[in-house]
Amino acid sequence: MNTPPVLLMADDRASTFTRYAVDALPGRLVLLRFASARQDLSDAYLRQTAHLPAFWVNERLPLEDEAARYRAWAAELPAPPTRFCNPSEPRQDIAQRFASLVGLPHLRQTQVRWVRDKAAMKDRFRELGLRTARYARVSTADEIEQFAAGCGWPVVLKPVDSFACVDTFRLTGPEQLADVALESRSWLVEEHLGGTEWEVCALIHRGEVLDAWPSAMPCRPLDIVDGAMNANISVATDEGPPFDLRGMLQRIATGMGIDHGYVHMEFFLVGDEVYAGEIGVRLAGCEITANHGYAYGFDVFGATLDVYLGRRPALEYSGRRCTGDLLLPLPGSGTVHRITPEEELLRLPGVVKSVLRYREGDLVEARRASHNASGYVHVTGASIAEVEKRMRGVLDAFTIEVITQAQAAGTLQH
Structure with a gap:
């Protein structure tokens, strides 16, 4: 009887995917954590995952020594990991080097450079015959x-x-x-390129791009960090870009030697020309991956786990529609005074899921980043335009009030 593989997963922040893996892989999931990321893992999340074996890497020590300590630690597990998954963009380098040192499937350092160093990435795109800015x-x-x-x-x-x-x-x-x-x-x-900016995600198994899922962006990321609507819309209809996305990603996967995993890429359509932007070998940010599951009607996180476990997923779709994630605004740092409840958001047209990260009385810290948010909703519709209209309706209905320290001090003085 074949023993099911055990997965070592880098875990530097709680996410929809990591929570899915916790439930989907009982007894077959081991977490790889980093001491420098401790502040990004809430006490509540650590309690929720306390039943899982977790190895903490101390980045201040030589990674070779930490890998040796891991090998001794993993040897005591009922079944040590044989597969590896890193969903983290900022820890791509150290996570892949660690996997290499402990004998798990990994990206080579040249590959890490191609997907992390944006200049080396664009050099490689051009070597593969793709246009770039x-x-x-x-x-x-x-x-x-x-x-x-x-x-x-x-x-x-x-x-x-x-x-x-x-x-x-x-x-x-x-x-x-x-x-x-x-x-x-x-x-x-x-x-700075004009035209339209798009995203595309894909799963790769044994070097083959299995499918490609495009996403429209109502507003560009650089506009989002300056306050524009923060949303992505998975387009499973015929409104997607009119060219071979899967073929473009296959050229990159082959040219970079990517054997398996989830890839996320941004590109630009300028007239009839396609310009490669950036690519990451990890899950997409925000809730983009979940959008694809809603848009195509399939278990996207299960399929993603399959490719990291060495299995070819059955991509069987039960529907075709547009679905987007709308990140709810976080106007500043301070204390949440008032916020629209999740149940009110779920009553709005097209909203199929609502998640708030904060409650009244919570302390929050806003950052200039494209994932800065107080929560998110998933919104469905028959077209990109319908989803975007419904998203703007959500923004009209959503309220969050954050009292800054200065405002609180002023209130006390009066």
């Missing part, structure tokens, strides 16, 4: 101005290893350069 590594304001002199303002400036638009800026002129601290990180500047 013009770009350059930069370290000084003068180099950014020289680049802009060739392609014009605005330009996009980002750390080469950023994610979720953290520390990513659209610069409209040289006067904004004084506000950017360039000394501490490696940076990339690229031309």
Whole structure:
């Protein structure tokens, strides 16, 4: 009898996928955690997962020593992990190196560089025959101005290893350069593309892209971090981009030697031309992955677990519609004074799921990132336009009031 595989999963934040895996793999899930991420794991989540074996990596120690300590620890488990999954973008490098050291399937360091270093990524895209925006590594304001002199303002400036638009800026002129601290990180500047920005996700098994699921974005990520509606809409209808998404992703998977996993990519349609943006070998951010399950009518998280466990999933769809995740706004840091209850949101047209991360009285910290939110809803519809209209209805109905420390102090003084 074949023994079911045990999965080692990197776990640096609670997510829909990790919670799904906890329920779906009883006795066959081991968590890999990092000491530096302890503050991102709530006490409630740690209690919910306390029944699972979890190995904590101390990043201050040599990773080879931590891997040796893990091997001794895993040898005492009823069944040690034989497969590996890393859903984390910021810990891609250390997680994959750790998997390599303990003999589990992993991305090679060259592959990690292709999917983490945005300049190396775009170099590889071009080697594979894909168009990209013009770009350059930069370290000084003068180099950014020289680049802009060739392609014009605005330009996009980002750390080469950023994610979720953290520390990513659209610069409209040289006067904004004084506000950017360039000394501490490696940076990339690229031309600002027009057209329409899209996303696409896919599952890969034994080097084959099994299917590709496009997502429309009502607003671009750089507009989202400045306050625009934060939403993604999985498009299972014929409104998707009119070109071979699966073929594009297969070219990348083959060219990067990606054997298995979930990939998430952004690209631009400018007229009839496709420009590759960025790609990650991990689940999509926000609740994009869940959108695909609602839009196509299948167990998307189960299928994702299958490819990480070495199995080919049966992608059997029961429907075709548009479904999006709308991230609910978080207007600032402080104490939540009032927030619309989940049950009220569920009564709105098209809303099939509602999750609030905070309750009245909770302390919150807002960040300039594309995943900054007080919660989310999943909204369905027959078309992109219908989903977007319903999302705007949710925003009209949703209220959150956050009292800052300064406001609280002012109230006490009066």
